[in-house]
Amino acid sequence: MDEPTNEQKPNEKVITIDKAKCIGCGLCVTTCQDVFELGDDGKAHVKDAAACANSNCQEAIDECPAKAISWEEEQEEKKE
Template identity: 40%
Template sequence: MKFAVDQNKCIGCGACEGICPKVFEMPDDKAQVILDPVPETLRKCALDAEDGCPVGAITHSNKE
């Protein structure tokens, strides 16, 4: 599963990193995906971070 962060939508709140720090980080006040593709063991965590994004900046696809 692949995740992406729309840099134009991201407000840098850090919710994704707080929910799933093994997949998302905030190096420059904007979220970035640090695992691509996201391993199966972290998918639920990453999906929770996507759901927790207050501006809907995180999306995913099932492609590897």
């Protein structure tokens, strides 16, 4: 049987930030500093989505005052 890995598999959910909604409060960075960072634009960015495996990303989603953070289905890359 194959061992599970930390690599994301196709169609798994990944953490995303809606930049149009983000107010740059930094609460997500405080909650999950391994996952999020504030960029030069003053908005939160996902720096390491895979770190959600060891962080409480759901808390960051729940606590975001702008409701800018969500889980989205990861799209499998199209092979040509």
